[in-house]
Amino acid sequence: MNSSPLAQIPAVETGIGISAVERDVGLGKDTLRVWERRYGFPTPLRDSFGERVYPAEQVAKLRLVKRLMDQGQRPGKLLGQSVAALNEQLGTPATTGDADATADWVVPLLKQRELDRLRGELSQRLAREGLQRFVIETVPALNRRIGDGWMSGEIEIFEEHLYTELIQNLLRASIHGLSSRGTTPRVLLTTIKDEEHQLGLLMVEALLAANGAACVSLGAQTPVGDIAGAARATGAEIVALSFSGACPWRKARDSLIELRAALPPAVALWAGGAGLAGRARKLAGVLTIEGLGDIAVTLADWRAGRTG
Amino acid sequence: MNSSPLAQIPAVETGIGISAVERDVGLGKDTLRVWERRYGFPTPLRDSFGERVYPAEQVAKLRLVKRLMDQGQRPGKLLGQSVAALNEQLGTPATTGDADATADWVVPLLKQRELDRLRGELSQRLAREGLQRFVIETVPALNRRIGDGWMSGEIEIFEEHLYTELIQNLLRASIHGLSSRGTTPRVLLTTIKDEEHQLGLLMVEALLAANGAACVSLGAQTPVGDIAGAARATGAEIVALSFSGACPWRKARDSLIELRAALPPAVALWAGGAGLAGRARKLAGVLTIEGLGDIAVTLADWRAGRTG
């Protein structure tokens, strides 16, 4: 196919087709075309047959937009802005940590499909740092590194899924290894509106388990109605919900209110995740958790209030 | 969303939308529409807004067609046939083994994402049966079971990928554990025209390694030009190619001829896989391998010819 070194160079230099953009960025063909019509971006070139050819810079901007949309923003507001402005919005919210550079090692292992070595390396760090530090520091750093890798185009969506599966397996095994007999309190864990927020849920579960709680996770996307029933069935003393950044606040709030009404007053309701960051501090009967680091403290507080 | 038990029942009973078909069957929306226009199949119903609604039976037939297409057949010939006729074409070629029922256990473990237990179960069987029997009997049975599961709609494409990754990791680890020092002959392994045929390649590598050969795998999709170079660089005595059922015979043949010309006469060229089954027995200088079971024998023959 590419035995002739000259044949494909122009195509590579000018850009990629609409299918490739769909695959690499994760925006549907229909969406890409309708954005072009409505918002005037992207503005792909055309090849000799009139088909769209997206230059690399436009693909990069599309990736930025997609990422901000995954955090709940809307395309109409984003597509008009400059790349610099978009980058700023993306840079501010996070810790902009320096620890991210330390996570560079995942990328080559993932790219070259050295999954066994990757798994080994992760296990080793987990053993060295302990579950709590691993979940609070290392995993978020890795997640950020993977996200950045996707942004720059060096990591494909499929590889991101692979990474997520790996981490999840590791955490599950680790949680499973902790003795859950006689531990207290019993915590029921779940999310309402999916996202691939499953990993976040698992991280919370790991922290709770590491601090001696007995967790029951329902997985993601549990209908609000079922949660109360499950809480009764498992005799949970705390119900904890996680909301991703993509979850619109109104829906989060409504779900929490509905669930609070359905739960017995004696059962505590905890809520956390990027979708609530800062906002709903004062919902009656709902305790908002600001970050992963707060989990251990909140649990200790609960115990103090319970026993005292 | 689905708190009202009545709201969604009609939609579930009549069928699924075009996006769901694309996701579940793996045929693009454009393709589905153009088939309808050209071949008169499928003939989806329309909902109140005029959007296509595919009944379950038509989805099942589409899955059949897709599977036969993956074996190299063309849609124009398939879409006119009855489901019975299609099933017959699909039923004949395989071993129609009874061992498949024994592989039923994978499905629940995969569906419930019990990947750790799945991995454990696979490792255990591998240890019990030995690498050779595991690759020749168990893995093909599992593959068939997974394929059937996809056919019946019980397994999603993503879950199939998950399974494949798992098996591949297991085989890689197993191959890695075999000492490769001083073994002979040196075999260069690869495929030309991708497919997800990577797993097949790995199975061959495992068998060769288990029989004392020193394998170097280039992975899938190596350009024909590079193979000869790699053979020289690694000092390989045998070059082995694998062709999936989807690879058209002409391309396989051309590649083999071209490669045979590029390789030194002293280097043997072996070819196998469903893409060659029965056909090209007498290409000059190319040894056709009929099945996984033949690999050990062929290797022994080579050693006999070499030493004697």
Added chain:
DNA sequence: ATAGTCTTTTTGTCCAAGACAAAGCGGTTG
């Protein structure tokens, strides 16, 4: 002010018919 309701905008996905290039098939010829 905060919560609830209604209206308006935004946004993704679907539809239709047409077009063309790349790949494959089949018949013909050496």
Added chain:
DNA sequence: CAACCGCTTTGTCTTGGACAAAAAGACTAT
């Protein structure tokens, strides 16, 4: 039998229009 060449098949892209689901914004009442 093998290689060539024209015809057919087939997937993907195009345009422009349309609408429903979801979210934002305006407004009112507590």
